[in-house]
Amino acid sequence: MADGALGYFAGFSLVDGCNVTTSAALPQNISAAPLPCSLNMTNGFTNVAGPNYAYLTLGTGISQISSSFNGLNFSSLGQAEIEGTGTPYQVVTHSNAGLDHSLLFYMDAAVQYDLTGYDGAGPNYGIDYIANTTSMVTQCTFSTERCNVHPTNSSNNNDISIAFHCYDDFGGDLGQTPLTGHERAQGWNMSFYEPMNGTSHNVPVQAQSNPFHFYVATAVNSINFDDFQAQSNLPEGSQGNDSLVDGGRGFTAFALSCEATIYDVTFSLINGSFGDFNSTRSTPQKASIIKAPLQVGFGQYHLYQAASIAVLATNDSVANTMAKAFSQTGIALASGTFNPDSSIKQRFRWTVNVTRVPKAPFFYLVTVCLVYSVFGMVMTVVALHLRRKPEVRDHQAKLMVEWGPELLEMDKDHHTEKPKKGEDDKKESTSGRSSTDFVDTPA
Numbered sequence: 001m002a003d004g005a006l007g008y009f010a011g012f013s014l015v016d017g018c019n020v021t022t023s024a025a026l027p028q029n030i031s032a033a034p035l036p037c038s039l040n041m042t043n044g045f046t047n048v049a050g051p052n053y054a055y056l057t058l059g060t061g062i063s064q065i066s067s068s069f070n071g072l073n074f075s076s077l078g079q080a081e082i083e084g085t086g087t088p089y090q091v092v093t094h095s096n097a098g099l100d101h102s103l104l105f106y107m108d109a110a111v112q113y114d115l116t117g118y119d120g121a122g123p124n125y126g127i128d129y130i131a132n133t134t135s136m137v138t139q140c141t142f143s144t145e146r147c148n149v150h151p152t153n154s155s156n157n158n159d160i161s162i163a164f165h166c167y168d169d170f171g172g173d174l175g176q177t178p179l180t181g182h183e184r185a186q187g188w189n190m191s192f193y194e195p196m197n198g199t200s201h202n203v204p205v206q207a208q209s210n211p212f213h214f215y216v217a218t219a220v221n222s223i224n225f226d227d228f229q230a231q232s233n234l235p236e237g238s239q240g241n242d243s244l245v246d247g248g249r250g251f252t253a254f255a256l257s258c259e260a261t262i263y264d265v266t267f268s269l270i271n272g273s274f275g276d277f278n279s280t281r282s283t284p285q286k287a288s289i290i291k292a293p294l295q296v297g298f299g300q301y302h303l304y305q306a307a308s309i310a311v312l313a314t315n316d317s318v319a320n321t322m323a324k325a326f327s328q329t330g331i332a333l334a335s336g337t338f339n340p341d342s343s344i345k346q347r348f349r350w351t352v353n354v355t356r357v358p359k360a361p362f363f364y365l366v367t368v369c370l371v372y373s374v375f376g377m378v379m380t381v382v383a384l385h386l387r388r389k390p391e392v393r394d395h396q397a398k399l400m401v402e403w404g405p406e407l408l409e410m411d412k413d414h415h416t417e418k419p420k421k422g423e424d425d426k427k428e429s430t431s432g433r434s435s436t437d438f439v440d441t442p443a
Contacts, residue, residue: 012089012341060080065092091105091335102331103135128347128349138259138323166257208285217253217255264286309321
């Protein structure tokens with residue numbers, strides 16, 4: 001592959017405005033530190049960096065495709081970008097070494113074109129490349145029992161009341177709207193913490209760690225709990241499994257404990273699919289950039305919708321489905337802090353016809369070969385079948401009696417040894433002299 005310094009922008013890197021976050025040391029009082037660059041403070045209001053791109057990516061740019069990108073039609077994405085209703089890149093999830101990496105991916109870099117007759121090119125014209133990007137991997141386990149999620153009696157019969165208590169800094173009622181967070185959805189609570197000396201403590205948004213940890217408690221009404229147990233093939237739906245609980249009034253409740261890790265990724269795209277995929281853990285400073293929008297409460301409505309769909313899934317556990325949703329949402333919300341970056345190496349490819357064969361003679365040859373093969377197989381089967389008949393065996397016995405002795409005599413004659421030419425001459429030439437004869441030499 002050729003060096004990509006002058007080529008395609010297929011990778012992603014942080015904008016220059018994030019240099020302060022990635023290089024500055026935190027003060028002793030973390031809460032007094034500036035907000036990570038993925039958050040903007042304007043007139044006392046906090047928003048994500050590049051909100052237009054971030055929310056367009058969150059709303060329209062999360063893709064479930066992870067390979068064979070060159071076989072897709074991306075013309076609608078290009079039109080959506082022109083109209084301002086979509087972004088040129090999407091968030092894709094790629095599984096590597098047992099981890100699901102969610103990352104920004106420039107779809108246009110995987111498009112194939114038919115350039116037959118154009119400047120020596122041909123069909124399936126595309127690009128293979130190596131580029132850098134950033135990914136997020138989240139792993140979740142159920143903490144429903146640990147958080148003591150259970151329904152309680154509500155003073156208002158029309159309201160739900162589902163209590164939870166994960167640790168001292170994180171507890172409440174899922175039937176009430178949370179008091180914090182920029183997006184507040186009833187039935188959804190989320191808290192970021194740091195485990196210290198066997199206990200959990202909330203951390204400020206400026207905190208830097210990689211991986212980072214968070215709890216989620218939620219109650220969804222997309223399916224009744226009894227129906228979930230009756231219809232679901234997932235382990236969470238089995239009787240006696242306390243991963244999900246009946247919240248009453250048609251709600252299903254659960255809690256998750258999650259760990260998220262941010263990675264620096266170098267990957268190759270070959271023929272429209274991921275090839276090499278090398279990941280190393282990012283710095284805590286970079287991880288805080290991805291974490292910040294989630295921690296202050298952006299994307300809560302999207303995540304609550306993902307939880308409502310997760311309990312309806314039949315091919316993956318609720319915890320795994322939610323883990324992917326957290327990674328995809330985190331990368332999407334932080335997309336405003338990334339710029340397209342040039343590929344490390346790249347090469348262009350297209351299909352070339354090396355030789356051309358007329359169709360009629362070619363298919364005639366193939367047909368004849370197939371007919372000959374079938375005929376040979378049929379004759380073999382017929383011969384094996386006839387061999388078993390008694391009259392055939394009688395003929396074989398008669399032939400052995402009539403021709404057997406003559407064949408044996410011919411074989412005996414054939415193997416009789418004959419003197420080789422030159423051996424008799426050799427004997428004659430040496431018969432007149434023994435090993436003790438000497439020849440006189442001139443004095």
